[in-house]
Amino acid sequence: MQFEIVDHPRPRSAEEIQNILADPGFGTNFTDHTAVVDWTEQDGWHNARVEPYGPIALDPAASVLHYAQEVFEGMKAYLHNDGSIYTFRPEANAARMNKSARRMALPELDEQVFIESLEKLVTADKAWVPGGEGEALYLRPFMFATEAFLGVRSAKEVSYRVIASPAGNYFGGELKPVRIWVSRDYVRAAPGGTGVAKTGGNYAGSLVAQQQAVDKGCQQVLFLDPLHENAIEELGGMNVFLVTNDGRLLTPELTGTILEGITRSSVIQLAKDRGLVVEERRITLDEWDTGVRSGEITEAFACGTAAVITPIGELVDGEHIIASTGTGEVTQAIREELLGIQTGTVEDRHGWLHRLT
Ligand SMILES: *Cc1c(COP(=O)(O)O)cnc(C)c1O
Numbered sequence: 341m342q343f344e345i346v347d348h349p350r351p352r353s354a355e356e357i358q359n360i361l362a363d364p365g366f367g368t369n370f371t372d373h374t375a376v377v378d379w380t381e382q383d384g385w386h387n388a389r390v391e392p393y394g395p396i397a398l399d400p401a402a403s404v405l406h407y408a409q410e411v412f413e414g415m416k417a418y419l420h421n422d423g424s425i426y427t428f429r430p431e432a433n434a435a436r437m438n439k440s441a442r443r444m445a446l447p448e449l450d451e452q453v454f455i456e457s458l459e460k461l462v463t464a465d466k467a468w469v470p471g472g473e474g475e476a477l478y479l480r481p482f483m484f485a486t487e488a489f490l491g492v493r494s495a496k497e498v499s500y501r502v503i504a505s506p507a508g509n510y511f512g513g514e515l516k517p518v519r520i521w522v523s524r525d526y527v528r529a530a531p532g533g534t535g536v537a538k539t540g541g542n543y544a545g546s547l548v549a550q551q552q553a554v555d556k557g558c559q560q561v562l563f564l565d566p567l568h569e570n571a572i573e574e575l576g577g578m579n580v581f582l583v584t585n586d587g588r589l590l591t592p593e594l595t596g597t598i599l600e601g602i603t604r605s606s607v608i609q610l611a612k613d614r615g616l617v618v619e620e621r622r623i624t625l626d627e628w629d630t631g632v633r634s635g636e637i638t639e640a641f642a643c644g645t646a647a648v649i650t651p652i653g654e655l656v657d658g659e660h661i662i663a664s665t666g667t668g669e670v671t672q673a674i675r676e677e678l679l680g681i682q683t684g685t686v687e688d689r690h691g692w693l694h695r696l697t
Pocket residue numbers: 414538574575576577578579599600601602603604643644645646
């Protein structure tokens with residue numbers, strides 16, 4: 341598939357871009373271009389292009405607006421010292437988007453086209469990739485039902501797009517442990533549901549819990565397993581790990597309700613490389629709490645593309661603070677190694693990097 345490149349008639353000047361990159365924030369500024377590929381039941385994927393960024397004309401009956409038939413991905417482009425730009429394990433994102441698409445009855449996109457869409461967009465907007473520590477160009481591929489039809493069935497017209505947004509440190513500044521609210525009123529996913537798919541509806545359903553968390557002075561929500569009492573699953577958009585004092589790394593197993601993070605699988609690999617024993621299994625809040633009290637659990641962290649690895653400080657369960665750890669050595673070491681690989685300062689021994697331009 342050939343991407344047609346339609347340059348922005350009035351792209352931001354070098355100075356405007358520099359002003360934005362001086363304090364990029366997260367998800368508020370967008371580059372000059374967007375990559376697009378259209379799909380219809382009749383013609384399949386076609387009309388691949390990079391075009392000026394701007395509002396989308398959508399029929400008010402477009403089914404995504406009513407039935408939320410959509411999936412998305414999140415990844416980053418990193419500027420290396422030699423000026424080249426890389427992304428991290430894009431084949432994994434391509435495969436996961438297709439897995440999400442299958443669950444949401446959307447068409448699969450060829451993995452090569454997915455990767456090419458990133459290459460073309462980042463090539464058009466390479467001036468937008470920030471180079472400061474912890475900074476990157478956040479890439480957001482997404483696919484949604486555009487067909488104007490209110491009947492309930494999978495759409496016959498779909499659009500795939502990629503937008504890009506320069507990103508600073510997700511939780512802002514230094515590596516500060518976050519406070520996490522344990523959601524008792526809401527669940528994120530249930531067996532057979534859409535928890536394994538990266539789809540907007542999961543996030544929509546988590547927002548009220550997130551609001552509760554903020555009201556309680558927490559930054560994020562920990563969701564529990566709806567079937568097994570007190571078993572932990574994940575945060576709204578990050579996977580969770582615990583570190584023990586005898587060299588084990590614990591994380592909830594993938595049961596079909598947890599989103600399989602690419603950061604999660606990379607952390608597992610890097611931990612094994614370091615000789616840690618990785619246990620993917622059911623973990624309860626009680627185990628976390630007693631483990632922290634007895635000194636067996638020494639560190640807790642959450643991970644995902646946006647924030648990379650963030651130490652978990654306190655877990656707030658109603659009136660109780662049930663576990664409290666600081667930023668540990670293992671958390672810090674794995675974080676540094678992962679960031680080093682992504683930014684080109686640590687050897688990429690697993691072949692995770694993909695050059696975009
Ligand atoms: C995207 C996401 C993650 C993290 O996945 P990464 O590939 O590591 O960015 C974790 N949980 C949920 C619910 C997510 O949507």
